[in-house]
Amino acid sequence: MEKHSLSNPQSRYPHSAIHRVLHSRRTIFVDALLCCDRHEGTSVIKLIKLARFLGHRLCKSFVASSRARVRFAHNDERFGLKLLVKQTTLATTAETSGVGLHTAVPVKVRLAPAPPDTGYVFIRTDLGGFEIPANVEWVAHCSYATTLMRTGVMLSTVEHLLAALRGGGVDNAFIEVDNLEIPIMDGSAEAFTEMIERAGVVEQAVARRSLMVREKVEIVQGDRRISIEPADSYEIDCLIDFPHPMIGVQQFRICVTNGTFGRKIAAARTFGFTEEIEALRRANLIRGGSLDNAIVLTPDGMLNETTLRFEDEFVRHKILDIIGDLALLGMPILGRVVAHKSGHILHAALMTKLLRQRTAWEIVDANGNSESRSMKTQENELLHSGF
Ligand SMILES: [Zn+2]
Numbered sequence: 392m393e394k395h396s397l398s399n400p401q402s403r404y405p406h407s408a409i410h411r412v413l414h415s416r417r418t419i420f421v422d423a424l425l426c427c428d429r430h431e432g433t434s435v436i437k438l439i440k441l442a443r444f445l446g447h448r449l450c451k452s453f454v455a456s457s458r459a460r461v462r463f464a465h466n467d468e469r470f471g472l473k474l475l476v477k478q479t480t481l482a483t484t485a486e487t488s489g490v491g492l493h494t495a496v497p498v499k500v501r502l503a504p505a506p507p508d509t510g511y512v513f514i515r516t517d518l519g520g521f522e523i524p525a526n527v528e529w530v531a532h533c534s535y536a537t538t539l540m541r542t543g544v545m546l547s548t549v550e551h552l553l554a555a556l557r558g559g560g561v562d563n564a565f566i567e568v569d570n571l572e573i574p575i576m577d578g579s580a581e582a583f584t585e586m587i588e589r590a591g592v593v594e595q596a597v598a599r600r601s602l603m604v605r606e607k608v609e610i611v612q613g614d615r616r617i618s619i620e621p622a623d624s625y626e627i628d629c630l631i632d633f634p635h636p637m638i639g640v641q642q643f644r645i646c647v648t649n650g651t652f653g654r655k656i657a658a659a660r661t662f663g664f665t666e667e668i669e670a671l672r673r674a675n676l677i678r679g680g681s682l683d684n685a686i687v688l689t690p691d692g693m694l695n696e697t698t699l700r701f702e703d704e705f706v707r708h709k710i711l712d713i714i715g716d717l718a719l720l721g722m723p724i725l726g727r728v729v730a731h732k733s734g735h736i737l738h739a740a741l742m743t744k745l746l747r748q749r750t751a752w753e754i755v756d757a758n759g760n761s762e763s764r765s766m767k768t769q770e771n772e773l774l775h776s777g778f
Pocket of ligand 1: 550551661708711712
């Protein structure tokens, strides 16, 4: 990302406080708040003029956030502009309950607001408030679901809830649970997304920080692979290939911004095959599994009497799992993930390899800054968490 010098924009746009402009390949980040004179009513024209001045095409729509100020919508790529983006948390608490997919235990979940730079922290309320940060450092195993463990305290199947938080644009949250597995709900992230919508999302006084990918990192295991490479936003391109008449080859690509998760991914359910179910049961897994919380596929169809929620629900669920697992990096990602027949184990391996390759990433704020001391501290913590 290179700095683009503006010849005194203040003199041409006296109402706009433009502090810094940074270009990347496709996006322009503008650290500015356009303060339009409330009496003139020319705010849109000013925005369009400013955008032209900056050499970018601008959509006419905008968000009028207060009487005197007009802002571009955060991260809305249609605008070609990004303003200073702040961290977010929940406005209030929200609760739900259900059963664990693998353990069949009943469990209550409560989402609560958390201070800036907290990330996501699970709190076992049944164990005196024991905390397990949602961080790759605490991944214990991930064969059928992603399980965290810290000093012997376990929490299973965290990925769908984490996907809802990351996909919902929430940076910081406490997640209180009173048992050892996050409830499976209907097998998708929809219930969690609804909880977040119910609670509301609010901005905090600190700039959002992201993990910006600088170099491509790849994990290959036979015909399965996953990579992450530099990009201006968080993109996922996923392909699955199951020799089943309802699946076959499915590919889906998404840019995780502006509610795309809620609209395109959140409702996609997990799935399993009848021929695997016996083995899973024998391994003491999926004890809470039923047709209410998974798509169960027979050799030539499915057991569920409902229809699919999307024609390509299967690949969409894989993207849900990728977003949930990669949320364990602890902050938003600026990078493109390309997954080919991947799964939880590959996702964890990718995160570890990425964090170990120190030149492959850095922590930046919404302006592309990476210089502050607290960010360096955060980088060091991350670097050592991937081991
Ligand atoms: Zn899943």
